[in-house]
Amino acid sequence: MQIHVVRAGESLWGIAQAYGATVQSIIDANQIPEPNRLVVGQALVIPIVGSFYYVQPGDSLWSIGQRFGINYVTLAQVNGINPNQPLAVGTRLYIPQPPKTRAETLAYLEPRGTSVSEALLNQAREAGPNLTYLALFSYEARRDGTLQKPPSQGVTQIANDTGASMAMVISNLENFSFSGELARDIFQSTAVQDLLFDNILAEAKRLGDVKDIHFDFENLPADQRQAYNNFLRRAVEKFHAQGYTVSTALAPKTSDSERGPWTAAHDYRAHGEIVDFVLLMTYEWGYSAGPPMAVSPLPEVEAVVKYAVSEIPASKIMLGQNLYGYDWTLPFVQGGPYAEALSPQRAIEIAKRYNAAIQYDWRAQAPFFEYYDEQGRAHMVWFEDARSIQAKFNLIKQYNLRGIGYWKLGLPFPQNWVLIGANFDVVKK
DSSP states (O other): OEEEEOOTTOOHHHHHHHHTOOHHHHHHHHTOSOTTOOOTTOEEEEOOSSEEEEOOTTOOHHHHHHHHTOOHHHHHHHHTOOTTSOOOTTOEEEEOOOOOEEEEEEEEEOOOTTSOOHHHHHHHHHHGGGOSEEEEEEEEEOTTSOEEOOOOTTHHHHHHHHTOEEEEEEEOEETTEEOHHHHHHHHTOHHHHHHHHHHHHHHHHHHOSEEEEEEEOOSOOGGGHHHHHHHHHHHHHHHHTTTOEEEEEEOOOSSTTOOOTTTTTOOHHHHHHHSSEEEEOOOOSSOTTSOSOOSSOHHHHHHHHHHHHHHSOGGGEEEEEESOEEEEESSOOTTSOOOEEEOHHHHHHHHHHTTOOOEEETTTTEEEEEEEOTTOOEEEEEOOOHHHHHHHHHHHHHTTOSEEEEEOTTSOOHHHHHHHHHHEEEOOO
16 A cells, blocks of 8 residues: 655646556545545555655665565565665665554444434444444443433444444543543442443343443542542453453553543553553544644654553553544634634645645644635644554554554544555454
8 A cells, every 4th residue: 555645746647657556546545526636745545555665865675674574685576676786766666565463443433412413324334344343432321320322323233234343432421521520429339330330231232233341431530540440340340241341441641640630540550450452542632622733643642652551461452543633723822712623534625725735744743734714814734644544553563552443433534444454454353
Protein backbone atom coordinates (compact mmCIF):
# COMPACT_ATOMS: atom_id res chain seq x y z
CA MET A 1 0.00 0.00 0.00
CA GLN A 2 1.39 3.38 -1.03
CA ILE A 3 0.64 6.78 0.51
CA HIS A 4 1.08 9.61 -2.00
CA VAL A 5 0.96 13.30 -1.15
CA VAL A 6 -0.50 15.42 -3.96
CA ARG A 7 1.79 18.08 -5.43
CA ALA A 8 0.79 21.14 -7.43
CA GLY A 9 -0.23 20.27 -10.98
CA GLU A 10 -0.70 16.54 -10.38
CA SER A 11 -3.70 14.61 -11.67
CA LEU A 12 -5.15 11.27 -10.70
CA TRP A 13 -4.21 9.92 -14.11
CA GLY A 14 -0.57 10.86 -13.65
CA ILE A 15 -0.48 9.50 -10.10
CA ALA A 16 -2.06 6.23 -11.21
CA GLN A 17 0.48 5.90 -14.04
CA ALA A 18 3.38 6.48 -11.65
CA TYR A 19 2.36 3.60 -9.43
CA GLY A 20 0.88 1.17 -11.93
CA ALA A 21 -2.60 1.61 -10.45
CA THR A 22 -5.90 2.57 -12.06
CA VAL A 23 -7.63 5.88 -11.59
CA GLN A 24 -10.80 4.13 -10.47
CA SER A 25 -9.01 2.09 -7.80
CA ILE A 26 -7.64 5.31 -6.28
CA ILE A 27 -11.04 6.99 -6.44
CA ASP A 28 -12.65 4.00 -4.72
CA ALA A 29 -10.00 3.64 -2.00
CA ASN A 30 -10.19 7.33 -1.06
CA GLN A 31 -13.86 7.95 -1.97
CA ILE A 32 -12.91 11.04 -3.98
CA PRO A 33 -16.08 12.98 -4.93
CA GLU A 34 -14.44 15.23 -7.55
CA PRO A 35 -11.60 13.28 -9.20
CA ASN A 36 -10.52 16.25 -11.29
CA ARG A 37 -10.07 18.50 -8.26
CA LEU A 38 -7.31 17.38 -5.92
CA VAL A 39 -5.94 19.43 -3.02
CA VAL A 40 -2.24 20.20 -2.77
CA GLY A 41 -0.94 18.33 0.28
CA GLN A 42 -3.80 15.81 0.23
CA ALA A 43 -2.66 12.30 1.17
CA LEU A 44 -3.96 9.52 -1.07
CA VAL A 45 -3.91 5.79 -0.45
CA ILE A 46 -2.74 3.99 -3.59
CA PRO A 47 -4.03 0.39 -3.50
CA ILE A 48 -0.99 -1.52 -4.75
CA VAL A 49 0.92 -4.46 -3.29
CA GLY A 50 4.00 -3.10 -1.54
CA SER A 51 5.15 0.49 -1.85
CA PHE A 52 7.81 2.73 -3.36
CA TYR A 53 10.45 4.79 -1.59
CA TYR A 54 12.60 7.60 -2.97
CA VAL A 55 16.16 7.67 -1.65
CA GLN A 56 16.90 10.68 0.55
CA PRO A 57 20.28 12.25 1.42
CA GLY A 58 22.08 10.06 3.96
CA ASP A 59 20.11 6.93 3.12
CA SER A 60 21.72 3.54 2.63
CA LEU A 61 20.24 0.19 1.70
CA TRP A 62 20.83 -0.90 5.28
CA SER A 63 19.03 2.12 6.82
CA ILE A 64 16.12 1.81 4.39
CA GLY A 65 15.89 -1.91 5.12
CA GLN A 66 15.81 -1.14 8.86
CA ARG A 67 13.03 1.39 8.34
CA PHE A 68 10.81 -1.06 6.47
CA GLY A 69 11.83 -4.27 8.25
CA ILE A 70 13.50 -5.94 5.29
CA ASN A 71 17.04 -7.32 4.88
CA TYR A 72 19.16 -4.93 2.81
CA VAL A 73 20.45 -7.76 0.58
CA THR A 74 16.85 -8.79 -0.18
CA LEU A 75 15.99 -5.16 -0.88
CA ALA A 76 18.88 -4.96 -3.35
CA GLN A 77 17.84 -8.18 -5.07
CA VAL A 78 14.21 -7.06 -5.40
CA ASN A 79 15.34 -3.84 -7.06
CA GLY A 80 18.13 -5.38 -9.17
CA ILE A 81 20.92 -3.24 -7.72
CA ASN A 82 24.38 -3.94 -6.28
CA PRO A 83 24.12 -3.99 -2.45
CA ASN A 84 27.68 -2.67 -2.14
CA GLN A 85 27.24 0.46 -4.24
CA PRO A 86 26.04 3.79 -2.80
CA LEU A 87 22.52 4.91 -3.64
CA ALA A 88 21.83 7.98 -5.74
CA VAL A 89 19.48 10.48 -4.13
CA GLY A 90 16.09 10.28 -5.81
CA THR A 91 16.38 6.60 -6.78
CA ARG A 92 12.99 4.89 -6.53
CA LEU A 93 13.06 1.59 -4.65
CA TYR A 94 10.26 -0.96 -4.52
CA ILE A 95 9.50 -2.09 -0.95
CA PRO A 96 7.77 -5.50 -0.81
CA GLN A 97 4.60 -5.79 1.23
CA PRO A 98 5.59 -6.73 4.82
CA PRO A 99 3.77 -9.59 6.53
CA LYS A 100 0.59 -8.53 8.27
CA THR A 101 0.36 -8.72 12.04
CA ARG A 102 -2.70 -9.91 13.93
CA ALA A 103 -4.63 -7.20 15.73
CA GLU A 104 -7.95 -6.65 17.43
CA THR A 105 -9.97 -3.59 16.52
CA LEU A 106 -12.89 -1.86 18.21
CA ALA A 107 -15.08 1.04 17.18
CA TYR A 108 -17.56 2.86 19.38
CA LEU A 109 -21.01 3.46 17.94
CA GLU A 110 -23.03 6.20 19.64
CA PRO A 111 -26.64 6.47 18.45
CA ARG A 112 -28.42 9.66 19.42
CA GLY A 113 -32.13 10.08 20.06
CA THR A 114 -34.59 7.21 19.94
CA SER A 115 -33.30 5.30 16.91
CA VAL A 116 -30.09 4.50 15.07
CA SER A 117 -29.78 6.69 12.00
CA GLU A 118 -29.30 5.10 8.60
CA ALA A 119 -26.11 7.13 8.13
CA LEU A 120 -24.66 5.63 11.31
CA LEU A 121 -25.73 2.14 10.28
CA ASN A 122 -23.99 2.66 6.94
CA GLN A 123 -20.80 3.64 8.74
CA ALA A 124 -21.03 0.46 10.81
CA ARG A 125 -21.54 -1.60 7.65
CA GLU A 126 -18.42 -0.09 6.09
CA ALA A 127 -16.28 -0.59 9.19
CA GLY A 128 -17.67 -3.96 10.30
CA PRO A 129 -15.47 -6.23 8.13
CA ASN A 130 -12.42 -4.58 9.71
CA LEU A 131 -13.67 -4.77 13.30
CA THR A 132 -13.27 -7.30 16.06
CA TYR A 133 -15.76 -5.42 18.22
CA LEU A 134 -18.62 -3.07 17.44
CA ALA A 135 -19.04 -1.28 20.78
CA LEU A 136 -22.49 0.14 21.46
CA PHE A 137 -22.16 3.35 23.49
CA SER A 138 -23.52 3.57 26.04
CA TYR A 139 -25.58 1.71 28.60
CA GLU A 140 -25.81 4.25 31.41
CA ALA A 141 -25.59 2.66 34.84
CA ARG A 142 -28.10 4.04 37.33
CA ARG A 143 -27.77 4.44 41.09
CA ASP A 144 -30.41 1.76 41.67
CA GLY A 145 -28.66 -0.82 39.45
CA THR A 146 -30.85 -0.34 36.39
CA LEU A 147 -29.59 0.51 32.91
CA GLN A 148 -30.55 3.35 30.61
CA LYS A 149 -30.31 1.68 27.20
CA PRO A 150 -29.23 3.31 23.93
CA PRO A 151 -31.17 2.58 20.73
CA SER A 152 -29.82 -0.53 19.05
CA GLN A 153 -32.14 -1.29 16.12
CA GLY A 154 -30.20 -2.89 13.29
CA VAL A 155 -26.82 -2.86 15.04
CA THR A 156 -26.69 -6.53 15.98
CA GLN A 157 -27.67 -7.57 12.44
CA ILE A 158 -24.83 -5.51 10.98
CA ALA A 159 -22.40 -7.08 13.45
CA ASN A 160 -23.59 -10.53 12.41
CA ASP A 161 -23.40 -9.71 8.70
CA THR A 162 -19.86 -8.32 8.93
CA GLY A 163 -18.38 -10.80 11.40
CA ALA A 164 -17.90 -8.22 14.15
CA SER A 165 -18.72 -9.11 17.74
CA MET A 166 -20.80 -6.84 19.93
CA ALA A 167 -19.36 -5.06 22.95
CA MET A 168 -21.66 -3.40 25.47
CA VAL A 169 -20.26 -0.13 26.81
CA ILE A 170 -21.34 0.54 30.40
CA SER A 171 -20.80 4.14 31.48
CA ASN A 172 -21.35 6.43 34.45
CA LEU A 173 -22.97 9.07 32.26
CA GLU A 174 -25.77 11.01 33.93
CA ASN A 175 -27.46 13.98 32.29
CA PHE A 176 -24.88 13.91 29.48
CA SER A 177 -21.88 14.12 31.86
CA PHE A 178 -19.68 11.52 33.53
CA SER A 179 -20.75 11.51 37.17
CA GLY A 180 -18.22 10.57 39.82
CA GLU A 181 -20.89 10.65 42.51
CA LEU A 182 -23.08 8.20 40.59
CA ALA A 183 -20.10 5.88 40.34
CA ARG A 184 -19.40 6.28 44.05
CA ASP A 185 -22.96 5.22 44.91
CA ILE A 186 -22.60 2.09 42.76
CA PHE A 187 -19.15 1.21 44.10
CA GLN A 188 -20.31 1.44 47.72
CA SER A 189 -23.18 -1.06 47.41
CA THR A 190 -22.64 -4.69 46.44
CA ALA A 191 -26.42 -5.10 46.28
CA VAL A 192 -26.64 -2.37 43.62
CA GLN A 193 -23.71 -3.94 41.78
CA ASP A 194 -25.36 -7.35 41.77
CA LEU A 195 -28.54 -5.90 40.29
CA LEU A 196 -26.50 -3.92 37.73
CA PHE A 197 -24.59 -7.05 36.67
CA ASP A 198 -27.85 -9.01 36.33
CA ASN A 199 -29.31 -6.28 34.14
CA ILE A 200 -26.18 -6.21 31.99
CA LEU A 201 -26.35 -9.97 31.51
CA ALA A 202 -30.03 -9.83 30.59
CA GLU A 203 -29.34 -7.16 27.97
CA ALA A 204 -26.33 -9.05 26.60
CA LYS A 205 -28.51 -12.10 26.07
CA ARG A 206 -31.23 -9.99 24.46
CA LEU A 207 -28.79 -8.41 22.01
CA GLY A 208 -27.08 -11.69 21.15
CA ASP A 209 -23.49 -12.12 19.90
CA VAL A 210 -22.13 -9.95 22.72
CA LYS A 211 -18.58 -10.99 23.54
CA ASP A 212 -17.28 -8.17 25.73
CA ILE A 213 -18.55 -6.00 28.58
CA HIS A 214 -16.68 -2.70 28.35
CA PHE A 215 -16.65 -0.29 31.30
CA ASP A 216 -16.10 3.40 30.54
CA PHE A 217 -16.25 5.02 33.97
CA GLU A 218 -14.67 8.47 33.89
CA ASN A 219 -14.25 11.58 36.05
CA LEU A 220 -14.04 9.45 39.20
CA PRO A 221 -13.08 10.87 42.60
CA ALA A 222 -9.49 9.98 43.52
CA ASP A 223 -10.66 8.24 46.67
CA GLN A 224 -12.68 5.80 44.54
CA ARG A 225 -9.61 4.25 42.91
CA GLN A 226 -9.60 1.09 45.04
CA ALA A 227 -13.39 0.91 45.00
CA TYR A 228 -13.34 0.89 41.18
CA ASN A 229 -10.74 -1.89 41.21
CA ASN A 230 -12.90 -3.95 43.57
CA PHE A 231 -15.96 -3.30 41.40
CA LEU A 232 -14.07 -4.61 38.37
CA ARG A 233 -12.95 -7.72 40.24
CA ARG A 234 -16.56 -8.54 41.03
CA ALA A 235 -17.60 -7.80 37.44
CA VAL A 236 -14.92 -10.08 36.02
CA GLU A 237 -15.94 -12.91 38.35
CA LYS A 238 -19.57 -12.51 37.29
CA PHE A 239 -19.07 -12.12 33.53
CA HIS A 240 -16.25 -14.61 33.03
CA ALA A 241 -18.50 -17.26 34.51
CA GLN A 242 -21.00 -16.48 31.73
CA GLY A 243 -18.38 -16.56 28.95
CA TYR A 244 -17.86 -12.80 28.46
CA THR A 245 -14.62 -10.87 28.49
CA VAL A 246 -14.36 -7.61 30.42
CA SER A 247 -12.49 -4.50 29.27
CA THR A 248 -12.07 -0.90 30.39
CA ALA A 249 -11.36 2.51 28.90
CA LEU A 250 -8.45 4.32 30.54
CA ALA A 251 -7.71 8.03 30.55
CA PRO A 252 -4.28 8.85 29.09
CA LYS A 253 -1.49 9.52 31.60
CA THR A 254 2.26 9.09 31.80
CA SER A 255 2.76 8.23 35.48
CA ASP A 256 0.84 6.89 38.44
CA SER A 257 1.44 10.13 40.32
CA GLU A 258 -1.05 12.08 38.21
CA ARG A 259 -3.95 13.13 40.41
CA GLY A 260 -6.30 14.91 38.03
CA PRO A 261 -10.05 14.15 38.17
CA TRP A 262 -9.88 12.12 34.96
CA THR A 263 -6.77 10.09 35.77
CA ALA A 264 -6.32 9.55 39.51
CA ALA A 265 -8.82 6.69 39.92
CA HIS A 266 -7.63 4.84 36.80
CA ASP A 267 -5.12 2.36 38.20
CA TYR A 268 -3.22 1.09 35.16
CA ARG A 269 -1.46 -1.77 36.95
CA ALA A 270 -4.62 -3.04 38.62
CA HIS A 271 -6.66 -2.89 35.40
CA GLY A 272 -3.88 -4.77 33.65
CA GLU A 273 -4.19 -7.53 36.24
CA ILE A 274 -7.98 -7.60 36.53
CA VAL A 275 -9.54 -7.16 33.08
CA ASP A 276 -8.97 -8.88 29.75
CA PHE A 277 -7.89 -5.75 27.89
CA VAL A 278 -7.88 -1.97 28.13
CA LEU A 279 -8.37 0.84 25.64
CA LEU A 280 -6.18 3.90 26.12
CA MET A 281 -8.16 7.04 25.31
CA THR A 282 -5.15 8.59 23.54
CA TYR A 283 -6.93 11.49 21.89
CA GLU A 284 -8.38 14.94 22.66
CA TRP A 285 -5.14 16.84 23.23
CA GLY A 286 -6.70 19.11 20.66
CA TYR A 287 -10.36 19.38 21.70
CA SER A 288 -13.39 21.49 20.93
CA ALA A 289 -12.98 23.91 23.86
CA GLY A 290 -9.20 24.13 23.72
CA PRO A 291 -6.65 25.86 21.47
CA PRO A 292 -5.95 24.53 17.97
CA MET A 293 -3.60 21.55 17.89
CA ALA A 294 -3.48 17.95 16.72
CA VAL A 295 -6.12 15.77 18.35
CA SER A 296 -3.71 12.89 18.92
CA PRO A 297 -0.12 14.11 18.46
CA LEU A 298 2.27 11.18 18.15
CA PRO A 299 4.85 12.12 20.82
CA GLU A 300 2.14 12.61 23.45
CA VAL A 301 0.44 9.37 22.43
CA GLU A 302 3.72 7.45 22.56
CA ALA A 303 4.50 8.81 26.03
CA VAL A 304 1.23 7.31 27.28
CA VAL A 305 2.00 4.01 25.56
CA LYS A 306 5.47 3.86 27.15
CA TYR A 307 3.96 4.26 30.58
CA ALA A 308 1.12 1.85 29.86
CA VAL A 309 3.41 -1.01 28.77
CA SER A 310 5.39 -0.56 32.00
CA GLU A 311 2.24 -1.37 33.98
CA ILE A 312 0.07 -3.50 31.66
CA PRO A 313 1.02 -6.39 29.35
CA ALA A 314 1.23 -5.01 25.81
CA SER A 315 -1.02 -7.85 24.65
CA LYS A 316 -3.81 -6.30 26.73
CA ILE A 317 -3.51 -2.75 25.38
CA MET A 318 -5.57 -1.21 22.60
CA LEU A 319 -4.44 2.18 21.35
CA GLY A 320 -7.28 4.71 21.18
CA GLN A 321 -7.64 6.76 18.00
CA ASN A 322 -9.96 9.55 16.88
CA LEU A 323 -11.83 9.36 13.56
CA TYR A 324 -12.32 13.13 13.39
CA GLY A 325 -10.66 16.53 13.51
CA TYR A 326 -11.66 20.06 14.49
CA ASP A 327 -12.16 23.39 12.74
CA TRP A 328 -11.28 26.31 15.03
CA THR A 329 -12.28 29.92 14.38
CA LEU A 330 -9.35 32.25 15.10
CA PRO A 331 -8.23 33.95 17.19
CA PHE A 332 -8.86 31.28 19.82
CA VAL A 333 -10.50 32.68 22.94
CA GLN A 334 -10.80 30.54 26.07
CA GLY A 335 -14.49 30.09 26.75
CA GLY A 336 -15.36 31.32 23.27
CA PRO A 337 -17.05 29.39 20.46
CA TYR A 338 -16.27 25.69 20.42
CA ALA A 339 -14.40 24.20 17.49
CA GLU A 340 -16.53 22.22 15.05
CA ALA A 341 -15.87 18.49 14.81
CA LEU A 342 -15.47 17.28 11.25
CA SER A 343 -14.52 14.17 9.32
CA PRO A 344 -11.28 13.84 7.37
CA GLN A 345 -13.40 13.81 4.20
CA ARG A 346 -15.06 17.06 5.19
CA ALA A 347 -11.69 18.64 6.02
CA ILE A 348 -10.44 17.92 2.50
CA GLU A 349 -13.61 19.40 1.01
CA ILE A 350 -13.11 22.59 3.03
CA ALA A 351 -9.50 22.86 1.89
CA LYS A 352 -10.66 22.42 -1.69
CA ARG A 353 -13.44 25.00 -1.33
CA TYR A 354 -11.10 27.68 0.04
CA ASN A 355 -8.09 26.71 -2.06
CA ALA A 356 -6.01 25.94 1.03
CA ALA A 357 -2.89 23.76 0.74
CA ILE A 358 -2.76 20.99 3.34
CA GLN A 359 0.41 21.00 5.44
CA TYR A 360 1.85 18.28 7.66
CA ASP A 361 3.33 18.63 11.13
CA TRP A 362 6.07 16.01 11.27
CA ARG A 363 6.44 16.20 15.04
CA ALA A 364 2.75 15.69 15.74
CA GLN A 365 2.38 13.46 12.67
CA ALA A 366 -0.85 15.21 11.74
CA PRO A 367 -2.17 17.30 8.80
CA PHE A 368 -3.49 20.83 9.18
CA PHE A 369 -4.36 23.93 7.14
CA GLU A 370 -5.63 27.49 7.52
CA TYR A 371 -8.29 29.32 5.55
CA TYR A 372 -10.51 32.41 5.60
CA ASP A 373 -14.28 32.04 5.35
CA GLU A 374 -16.75 34.30 3.52
CA GLN A 375 -16.94 36.63 6.52
CA GLY A 376 -13.17 37.07 6.51
CA ARG A 377 -12.68 35.03 9.68
CA ALA A 378 -9.49 32.97 9.94
CA HIS A 379 -9.78 29.24 10.64
CA MET A 380 -7.36 26.50 11.65
CA VAL A 381 -8.18 22.84 10.88
CA TRP A 382 -6.39 19.83 12.34
CA PHE A 383 -7.54 16.40 11.20
CA GLU A 384 -6.38 12.86 10.38
CA ASP A 385 -5.17 11.39 7.11
CA ALA A 386 -3.47 8.24 5.83
CA ARG A 387 -0.06 9.43 7.08
CA SER A 388 -1.20 10.13 10.63
CA ILE A 389 -3.05 6.83 10.86
CA GLN A 390 -0.11 4.86 9.47
CA ALA A 391 2.10 6.48 12.12
CA LYS A 392 -0.23 5.10 14.82
CA PHE A 393 -0.26 1.66 13.18
CA ASN A 394 3.54 1.70 13.24
CA LEU A 395 3.38 2.51 16.96
CA ILE A 396 1.10 -0.48 17.56
CA LYS A 397 3.58 -2.75 15.80
CA GLN A 398 6.59 -1.23 17.54
CA TYR A 399 5.15 -1.89 21.00
CA ASN A 400 3.36 -5.15 20.07
CA LEU A 401 0.03 -3.82 21.28
CA ARG A 402 -3.20 -5.77 21.10
CA GLY A 403 -4.72 -3.42 18.52
CA ILE A 404 -6.65 -0.19 18.11
CA GLY A 405 -9.98 1.25 19.22
CA TYR A 406 -11.79 4.16 17.55
CA TRP A 407 -13.84 7.00 18.94
CA LYS A 408 -16.15 6.98 17.07
CA LEU A 409 -18.10 5.90 13.97
CA GLY A 410 -20.22 8.50 12.22
CA LEU A 411 -17.67 10.75 10.50
CA PRO A 412 -16.42 9.15 7.25
CA PHE A 413 -12.73 8.23 6.99
CA PRO A 414 -12.45 5.58 4.23
CA GLN A 415 -8.64 5.60 4.12
CA ASN A 416 -8.49 4.25 7.66
CA TRP A 417 -10.30 1.03 6.80
CA VAL A 418 -8.20 0.48 3.66
CA LEU A 419 -5.03 0.86 5.71
CA ILE A 420 -6.25 -1.52 8.39
CA GLY A 421 -6.64 -4.19 5.73
CA ALA A 422 -3.13 -3.48 4.43
CA ASN A 423 -1.49 -3.60 7.87
CA PHE A 424 -3.35 -6.16 9.93
CA ASP A 425 -5.11 -9.47 9.92
CA VAL A 426 -8.10 -8.42 12.02
CA VAL A 427 -9.03 -10.95 14.68
CA LYS A 428 -12.63 -12.11 14.60
CA LYS A 429 -14.16 -13.69 17.69
